[in-house]
Amino acid sequence: MNTINFYRTTDDYGEFSNFSHHRIWLDGAHWPTSEHYFQAQKFHDAAYRERIRRAHSPMDAANLGRDRKQKLRSDWESVKVEVMRKALRAKFTQHDELRQLLLDTGDAKLVEHTGNDSYWGDGGDGRGRNMLGQLLMQVREELRGA
Template sequence: MSNDPIYFYTKNDPFYELSNFAPFGFECDGVYWPTVEHFFQAQKFFDPEHRERIRRSNGPREARALGQSRDKPIRSDWETVREEVMIQALRHKFQRPALQALLLGTGTRPLVEASPFDHFWGAGQDGSGQNRLGHLLEQLRRELAASG
């Protein structure tokens, strides 16, 4: 099997389902989230009204814009908890059997979010980004494979 990286980012990419913008909602603590992006961006804030505004936003792009706005203060521990928040969201999203099969079907290939803009979650424009989203998806893939 190939060990070539799998790049994902836009709707036209073969593995777009791995993207946080992909339209796969989930329930967490009795609340439905339309995408991972909605959930992730809302968790930056303690203000329940702002979190709800993000949850109800019209799509992941708007959710991201609301989450990146600094009209409301973000939680002081965000840098510490953001990866745990992300893996929690991914675990919820990938409870769907079809998404589990897709992720497990990637074998051991590296997963790379090909965002030219994000050097933390993605690979960045020149590929030197930390690709934390890809690494967390690989971690989840290992967890799913181990649980059989």
């Protein structure tokens, strides 16, 4: 099976990164990136979610989302995968070029290749869960059926 690794937005398939600059419309608002949306959903506090939505960059949004001085939603661990799936569906249905790029990967295994994350990514050594890659492959299958 062919494998496509992605991580940095400047690399091949960097569009698969949540940091890629593809605005999405979701839950009644425009979000600069899927990272902004995902990080904001960690919190019930509407003002803090808005602060994340308005963050200058996806890295700023990520840093705000990782601030543990803020109270996470109590159900976050049980909903985070569905939140990510929702963000990815929006991104890959609202941008025709991204939809085509994803579909053009065929049956390739998609892997967020990074040592920085063993949940969303592969942990750098392939032992991580690669949940972002898994969800992208699921969205790809949904798009095929659409």
